[in-house]
Structure formats: C-alpha cells, structure tokens
Amino acid sequence: MTGGNGALQPESDLALFRRRLLRNPRQVSAIAPSSRTLARAMTLGIGPGSGQVVEFGPGTGRFTEALLARGLPxxxxxxxxxxxxxxxxxxxKFPxxxxxQAGAETAARLIRGKVCAVISGLPLLSMPDEIREAIVTAAFDILAPRGSYVQFTYGQRPPxxxxxxxxxxxxxxxxxxxxxxLPPARVYRFRKA
Structure with a gap:
C-alpha cells in the first residue's frame, strides 16, 4: 500500500484484521478488533513497576498497545x-x-521465571476442551503465586x-x-485461591 508520495505505508490494524478474518475465521474468531475500552479494562492494574507480563493471542496488538501505554517497558x-x-x-509495530510464533500452551517452555499477569485475547470457549485446558494450565505454570490470568468473553458465563x-x-x-x-464483552480475572 503506497501513500501520496509513493512511500510504502504500513497496513492498518483494521485492514490486516479483516484480511486475516476472511482467510482464517476460526483462528481469528471475532467480528471486529477489540475496542480501546476493552483493552483498558483488560490491562487494569498493570504499570511501569509491574513484573513480566505475557499476552496470549495479541492479534493486531490492541491489548499490547494498552499495556505499553500504561508504562510497561x-x-x-x-x-x-x-x-x-x-x-x-x-x-x-512493537520494537x-x-x-x-507459538501456541500459548508452549509458554511454560519458553518463559523463564514467573510473570505477574497473563492477558489473553484467545477465544477459549470456541476451542476444544483439551486445548483450552492446556492453555490455562500453561498460564498458571508461569504465573507468580499472586499473579492473575485475565480473559474476556462475549458469553454470559465465565470463559x-x-x-x-x-x-x-x-x-x-x-x-x-x-x-x-463489538460485541459487548466481560472481563474475568482468575487467581489461585
């Protein structure tokens, strides 16, 4: 895509999202990118002094933007x-x-140490039970004892x-x-009891 001066312009988040949705709707599993309001709710409590954070399924990076905007290095x-x-x-986009480029279920093999939060944009409810369980287990394998797993859902029940x-x-x-x-979503935070 070129701009008025002939320079190569980066593809917009929305254009990339739509193209990937059309090519692989089961993997993208959303009708629109997450809103900035949802991103702020998902990243609440994270800031410059937070420890390591892991994000599952960032897509075009809406939650990533929110995490960095909150001051996370x-x-x-x-x-x-x-x-x-x-x-x-x-x-x-995020130097x-x-x-x-790996599934969330591999996080425990690739992350050294413990993290303060796992932020997930994955469509857990549309996944087979064994994959969903492997992803959530991996999240809690890397979370510090007081860390939280943050997940949103469009449904009425917890994800x-x-x-x-x-x-x-x-x-x-x-x-x-x-x-x-779009559609309206609810944010859930899970911690070890």
Whole structure:
C-alpha cells in the first residue's frame, strides 16, 4: 500500500484484521478488533513497576498497545501469536517486545521465571476442551503465586468451565460488561485461591 508520495505505508490494524478474518475465521474468531475500552479494562492494574507480563493471542496488538501505554517497558512484555501474518506485523509495530510464533500452551517452555499477569485475547470457549485446558494450565505454570490470568468473553458465563476452575483451585473476579466493544464483552480475572 503506497501513500501520496509513493512511500510504502504500513497496513492498518483494521485492514490486516479483516484480511486475516476472511482467510482464517476460526483462528481469528471475532467480528471486529477489540475496542480501546476493552483493552483498558483488560490491562487494569498493570504499570511501569509491574513484573513480566505475557499476552496470549495479541492479534493486531490492541491489548499490547494498552499495556505499553500504561508504562510497561517493552522488554517486560512477551507475546504468543500463531498467525503467520500477525507475527511480523507485531514485531515491526512493537520494537523491544518479544514475540513468539507459538501456541500459548508452549509458554511454560519458553518463559523463564514467573510473570505477574497473563492477558489473553484467545477465544477459549470456541476451542476444544483439551486445548483450552492446556492453555490455562500453561498460564498458571508461569504465573507468580499472586499473579492473575485475565480473559474476556462475549458469553454470559465465565470463559472457563466450573470443573476446570475447581481443578486448578481458582478464584474468579467477574468484571463489568464492556458495552463499548463489538460485541459487548466481560472481563474475568482468575487467581489461585
């Protein structure tokens, strides 16, 4: 895509999102990028003094932008993204942030030490049970004892089934409905009880 002066212009988040949605709707699994309002709700409580943060399924980086806007240093942020077009886009857009082209379930093998938060934009409810369980287990394998796993959902119920919540011994904090998102979403925070 070229601009008025013939220079190559970067592709917009929305254009890339739409193109990837049309090519792989099951993997993208959303009808629009997350709103800035949802991104602020997902990243609440994270700031310059926070420890390491991991993001699962950043897509075009809306939550990544919010994390960095809150003052989290880029070197304290690691992203896990599978999409072969989102990965180079994220690397260009967020210099200094570590981007792994790998599934979230591999996080425990790639992260050294413990992290203060895992922020997830993954469509957990549309995944097979075994993949969802592997992802959430990996998140809690890398979380510090007081760390939180933050996940949003469009549905009426928590994005984790009651059996998995009980099995992992989790405490659930159900956040407010974010109406300024398409579709409206609710943020949940999970911690070890």
């Amino acid at each position: 880029p070197e304290k942020l690691t992203l896990f993204e599978l999409d072969d077009e989102f990965v180079p886009y994220l690397r260009r 200094g942030v570590t981007v792994h 984790l089934p009651p059996g998995l919540i009980a099995e992992l011994g989790l405490k659930v904090n159900r956040g407010h409905k974010i109406w300024a998102n």
